[in-house]
Amino acid sequence: DTQMTQSPSTLSASVGDRVTMTCRASQSISSWLAWYQQKPGQAPKLLIYKASHLETGVPSRFSGSGSGTEFTLTISSLQPDDFATYYCLQYNSYSWTFGQGTKVEIK
Amino acid sequence: EVQLVESGGGLVQPGTSLRLSCAASGFRFDDYGMHWVRQAPGKGLEWVAGISWNSGSIFYADSVKGRFTISRDNAKNSLFLQLNSLRLEDTAMYYCAKGVWNSYLQDWGQGTPVIVSS
Numbered sequence A: 001d002t003q004m005t006q007s008p009s010t011l012s013a014s015v016g017d018r019v020t021m022t023c024r025a026s027q028s029i030s031s032w033l034a035w036y037q038q039k040p041g042q043a044p045k046l047l048i049y050k051a052s053h054l055e056t057g058v059p060s061r062f063s064g065s066g067s068g069t070e071f072t073l074t075i076s077s078l079q080p081d082d083f084a085t086y087y088c089l090q091y092n093s094y095s096w097t098f099g100q101g102t103k104v105e106i107k
Numbered sequence B: 001e002v003q004l005v006e007s008g009g010g011l012v013q014p015g016t017s018l019r020l021s022c023a024a025s026g027f028r029f030d031d032y033g034m035h036w037v038r039q040a041p042g043k044g045l046e047w048v049a050g051i052s053w054n055s056g057s058i059f060y061a062d063s064v065k066g067r068f069t070i071s072r073d074n075a076k077n078s079l080f081l082q083l084n085s086l087r088l089e090d091t092a093m094y095y096c097a098k099g100v101w102n103s104y105l106q107d108w109g110q111g112t113p114v115i116v117s118s
Helices: none
Strands: A004-007 A010-013 A019-025 A033-038 A045-049 A062-067 A070-075 A085-091 A096-098 A102-106 B003-007 B010-012 B018-025 B033-039 B045-051 B058-060 B068-073 B078-083 B092-099 B112-116
Touching: A004 A085, A010 A019, A019 A033, A019 A085, A019 A102, A033 A062, A045 A062, A070 A085, A085 B045, A096 B045, B003 B092, B018 B033, B018 B092, B018 B112, B033 B068, B033 B078, B045 B068, B045 B078, B058 B068, B078 B092
Parallel strands: A010 A102, B010 B112
Antiparallel strands: A004 A019, A019 A070, A033 A045, A033 A085, A062 A070, A085 A096, A085 A102, B003 B018, B018 B078, B033 B045, B033 B092, B045 B058, B068 B078, B092 B112
């Protein structure tokens, strides 16, 4: 099974900051990676699929990159609505695994 | 508008069973794979099970294999999860989610809570 490791676990940042977080796969998953945002008491929301494709309606300040085993999610200018927990999901060959999450908190 | 509404959660004792349901609307249900994902209190997301559009392909997480059964009724636009031999560590919010089969999870319900306690 493919394991997913996210870093950092917590990220402290200010409004306007450029924020980057990483997701690493234990084996190559090509570009079969999605990113989700989850706020307390809410269901996860899809942000990015196939590593770099922005879901319809998601602000363009979110971007994803990477392939193989290393992936990043970048928020170009952090907004108050972006303080949340972010999860990656690998979906390769009938296997689905989430990373443990990165919490973005107010500095 | 896609809607996924889970139901059936509750407080149960260890060793007992529960059946969760997910009512889908706003899309052609039999075109999509469906999944259950859970989240223990204060913890991260854990994929639990997935089923293809025609029930021909089903996969489970190792943590629930042999105890949980995913199924669907395309005529009723409904997804189910039968939870047997429940353990304390099965306590979680259970979400249903939709996606193209063998691909990412695109839309999610709001979840139904399962609490396993003696």
